Amino acid sequence: MSRPAGRNRSDTASHRAPSHGGRGRRGVRWIERLLPGLALLSCVLLALLLTPSPVFAQARGVDVRAMDSRVLTVDPREVVTVVFQVTNRTGAAADLEGRLLMPEGWRAITPEFPFTLPAGGSAMRLVSFFVPERIAAGEYRVSYQVGIRGRPGALGGSTLAVRVRPVFKLQVDILELPTIAIASEPYTAVFQIVNSSNTALTVGYGAQSSRESEIEPAVGTLTLAPGESQPIEMTVRPPAVTEPAWDEISLTATAAAGEQGETLTDTAKRSVETLPRVTGKEAPPHSIKTLFTRRVGGSWSGRDDGENGAGVQLEWSGSGSVDGTQERILSFLLRWPGLEDDTIFGQDNWFYVDYRGRNFDLTLGDATYGLSPLTDPGISGRGMRFAWRGEGIELSAYHVGSFDFGDDDEDAYYQGHQTGLGLLYALRPTWILGLSYLDQTDNVNGHSQILGVRQQAALGAETALDVELAGSTGDAGDGMAFWGNLIKLGAPWRYRLTLLYASPDYAGYYQNQDRAYLDVDYAPLEKPWSLRAWYHYDRDHQTARQLAEYDQEDWWSLDPDDWDWYGPDSEEHEAGVGLNWRTADQTRYSVELRRRQRSDLNPAPTFDEVENSIRFGYGKSFKDLNLSLNTSIELGEEYDRVTGESSATQAVRASLFWRATRRLNLGGYLSVENEAAATFDEAPRFTGGASVSYAVSPKSTLSLNVQGQQYNGQNSVIADIAYRHARENGDLITVQARHGSRYAELYDNGMNMENSIMLSYMVPIEVPTVPRRDVATVRGRAFDQETGTGLSNVVLKLDRLVAITDENGYFMFPSVKLGVYDLTLAGGSLPVGMIPTLEMPRPVDLYFDAGATIDVPFIRGATIAGKVQLYEPDAALLPSQTFVRVGQGVKAPPPPTSEELKPSRGLGGILVEVRNGEQVYRRLTNGNGEFRFAGLQPGTWIVTIDPEKLPENATIEETGYTLEVEPSADQEVEFRVELKIRTMRMLGTLKVKG
Known part of the structure; x- marks a missing residue:
């Protein structure tokens, strides 16, 4: 309809098409x-x-x-x-x-x-x-x-x-980068450089921070085959801050391509909110x-x-x-x-x-x-x-x-x-x-x-x-x-x-x-x-x-x-x-x-x-x-x-x-x-x-x-x-x-x-417009349930609010409007494998529990590890090493038994899945065929692999296992993949009449 000049002044001689989904524009497909x-x-x-x-x-x-x-x-x-x-x-x-x-x-x-x-x-x-x-x-x-x-x-x-x-040639993606960082505490950032060209490229890359965070390594080079991608892992140490601040972490990749030496470049970046260690500050009125x-x-x-x-x-x-x-x-x-x-x-x-x-x-x-x-x-x-x-x-x-x-x-x-x-x-x-x-x-x-x-x-x-x-x-x-x-x-x-x-x-x-x-x-x-x-x-x-x-x-x-x-x-x-x-x-x-x-x-x-x-x-x-x-x-x-x-x-x-x-x-x-x-x-x-x-x-x-x-x-x-x-x-x-x-x-x-x-x-x-009334302070502690030790530098979120635990594991949201929220775990410096015993996110109803202390106990989660192993016969036992003419009373030798097969190598790139009800995690095996799932909740887990990626001439007896996992337990499984033995039948000379 109308807006004050300077806020909405739209084109008065050329009118826009109706926007989709906007307020006041709920039109019709009829x-x-x-x-x-x-x-x-x-x-x-x-x-x-x-x-x-x-x-x-x-x-x-x-x-x-x-x-x-x-x-x-x-x-x-x-x-x-x-x-x-x-x-x-x-x-x-x-x-x-x-x-x-x-x-x-x-x-x-x-x-x-x-x-x-x-x-x-x-x-x-x-x-x-x-x-x-x-x-x-x-x-x-x-x-x-x-x-x-x-x-x-x-x-x-x-x-x-x-x-x-759109123009796509060299691509940089973000694989791992936290949205929240703690001042002066290092964190890991993982980027991925993808060569979308059809020729090999020598790529140089450089990382930057908008707030002078220390990045290691900051520069480097690598060679990528056509279609190849490679992750770049860096350690970022944010500076000390007294107020929350946004730091933009970026990685720029450049490469020369073609006879003319055309420069290809791409940048991926994301803003990371750097939070001070002190979070107990009262929010002013809006x-x-x-x-x-x-x-x-x-x-x-x-x-x-x-x-x-x-x-x-x-x-x-x-x-x-x-x-x-x-x-x-x-x-x-x-x-x-x-x-x-x-x-x-x-x-x-x-x-x-x-x-x-x-x-x-x-x-x-x-x-x-x-x-x-x-x-x-x-x-x-x-x-x-x-x-x-x-x-x-x-x-x-x-x-x-x-x-x-x-x-x-x-x-x-x-x-x-x-x-x-x-x-x-x-x-x-x-x-x-x-x-x-x-x-x-x-x-x-x-x-x-x-x-x-x-x-x-x-x-x-x-x-x-x-x-x-x-x-x-x-x-x-x-x-x-x-x-x-x-x-x-x-x-x-x-x-x-x-x-x-x-x-x-x-x-x-x-x-x-x-x-x-x-x-x-x-x-x-x-x-x-x-x-x-x-x-x-x-x-x-x-x-x-x-x-x-x-x-x-x-x-x-x-x-x-x-x-x-x-x-x-x-x-x-x-x-x-x-x-x-x-x-x-x-x-x-x-x-x-x-x-x-x-x-x-x-x-x-x-x-x-x-x-x-x-x-x-x-x-x-x-x-x-x-x-x-x-x-x-x-x-x-x-x-x-x-x-x-x-x-x-x-x-x-x-x-x-x-x-x-x-x-x-x-x-x-x-x-x-x-x-x-x-x-x-x-x-x-x-x-x-x-x-x-x-x-x-x-x-x-x-x-x-x-x-x-x-x-x-x-x-x-x-x-x-x-x-x-x-x-x-x-x-x-x-x-x-x-x-x-x-x-x-x-x-x-x-x-x-x-x-x-x-x-x-x-x-x-x-x-100031509306004073902050009807607010409450949410306090709590994150600790190791087995030892009672407080866990420091744990980041928790109450919807869009953030708090960080101190050296004794205590945290506080100082000024929160009364309402119903979800308390979630947002990361931080948790020890490897530590998981909360509470179901997260946890609902927090401040209408009834205003001022109550919320304890968040952690335990060391279970680990399921294993390997997808290929078993092959000894080369001396393979029938293909000795040519035998089958027929006229000559029989092919029997294939090796399972006991005669020996482990040769792990199979990489095999999809492994662990499932416990609605909790599902997936990994690809590494080059040695190994996989590992850490920080799992205790309970019954089903471990399966995808047989579609196995070699063409291989068989597997078990594609899944059911495991009862205890807290802090480490369990290992092996998927045995056996190589089939093929018998070669040699035919005599063919005689053609006519």
Whole structure:
């Protein structure tokens, strides 16, 4: 429904498929009944989509659409470059700002600087990002959103579906690594290196600790045959700590493969919680982490008549669980006064409090409120929202008392207020029905009401359908709209279909727009190539007369006859097909054929342009240099069927990311093009920039971004520098500075310069919420039952709480909420073979046993050991040593008896199983055929082996034994495997007649 800006701001122009299993999305898999109705509905709406519409008021917001396919398949360490077209539909000139939202760990190469668009104007924004090397294969979302500078939330956006391909060659796995370690006490870590290649590899490995734990051995080398794996056992000694801390233990293996010496590498890592020996510390009351920030900023212009500004801003924000259960989340933001007019880094004043509970939500203040794609996907304003959830149902209501789109409240083009009601009902776990009602009043459409019906269904594990039908009535007239989104992810087929139709008198978000998008990607997992194709259709109902009616006093005063470059009533078709090829040395090639047509639909058209082009792409990841490069060149021809003129179009783009050292990252990008890709023809455009990020120390970073641009008759240079330093007490200091200069004939002296600076000091504050009441202390002792000696360094867990026994075996959980828990044994330094006599996990009911002492006696468990032994006859007794012709009274000698067989060798790799009721343990015999099970509970155990792995010519009399095991007993068994004796029958010479 809605979230405060900054917490959930989703893409407002491109909507996600319903999530599976999430709260409030318990939808339906009932496709048999759904498909006939959807087919009829699709036919009706496609007919409406192709019907010409009269012209009415333009929709509000910012339209953001990708100029390429919206579904991509990439490899790790790949640089991706995408061009988005941004169109200002707010009806007034606006200072806009792009925001790139990516998964954690992904890096943006192109920084986003503010840009200005007139009403109806469009611009191309180059977006480039780097896919990290250690990213898991799977589906990811990358969203590019555009909003008003200095304000939270977005006016529009577009989302890319990015699939990262799996790459497996050299693999490192974790065989044994504890989740809990005791400070200064050594433990064993076992990794396994697997050669998944088809050739032998010489592998070097190195182990690391994030908290300077001592590791022995830390480095080494080994040779692995194809498909071979080998365990690496290490001893880790964690450092002394006074508070629980997380230590990441990792093992990295590298190898050179192939004639080119390609470097293969893989890393396995796991976090180990290091606990101090002292655990008797009372837990403080639960608290929420908040951040108090003071900002001081200003700006000054290089022109005499320029505007200078300075100011101070205070902010207090926080978010977290109220009671630690993650079922009640509270977040808030108090920021005042606004600095957006004083410095480019300034932000508007903003106040909101948001509560998310198990059964109800409440939002007060400045936030983003919305219902559905067609009614209102999200509008920033000051209001209130309440939502209630029951089993399979959610009801919500909100009222926004004021909102505006513009540079300030007085001159804002779009102003008004609205009230929304929403209902979500889950018919099935994968089918959700929604009903939305919006009552709004604004200065564009007057007073209107909108009703929307929506259904979200999961058609399979990777396919989802989202459809909405809406209608409006009021001062703007009676109108209707349809929006549908069908998306299929996964491999190898991935596609996304979006249909939109909104009539001229429809008063919702997408007013007077037609759109049809289809994106298809085919990428087999095991193939080095992939295919993609897309078709995008847009109908823009707008005339030069309407654009001229907008207030343009703060922008260029243009004659209405010159407004054709803003894209009046027009339609646009764009289609393309592409092939991507990846080689074994991380080189990527691509080729795309593209066609684009833009037509003026007015009675006297001023343009009818067709552009055909071909794009060649090259990318490569240089692992030895830690550098990734992506480049493309596009060549084409544009023909205007109105004037009969044609011209060549070119575009060159390049992006790179270089990790020079662990502390230094460099990036760069370049775009040179002369294509008429926006809604107007223009001179060649140039955009280039570079970025530097340097870790001065573990707590300090310095970054620099520089961009130069030649665009729309303006030459501009922007330079950003930022410094962040974290103090020992947790306080954070940031300094931001920017220099921007633009040269254009628009300005009196041809030059406009602006300099901005911002100093921020952030102090983390823990705010107590719910006091820790109704708690108890759990105490106990772990000891040897036979001797009474306490067992030290034993780790026990009470659900998620951990305690460690001292030198006398005593342990304590100091502050535990009343409830029913399970006490479990989590490891530690127990003597070999020691097992608890209590059944673990042991239930602990603190409602009745609060304060009671829990004793955990241990005994030395039983051991079952043995060997799978092969018995063979003496070589002198084998009949095959003496050739005997059988027949004519000669008989074969009898085979040796069991007494004549002698033990020869143990059989390795034989599966041995011991079972006592539901307790089952399995081992493979070692190279000598030996096995051992220690620490077994006393009782009746059945020992068996799997005869399938025995030699082909061997027999075994007993495949299982039943043993009565006493405490501390050691029992041994032998599985006798006898080799069969085969008699060879020699035939005489064959005589053939004929």
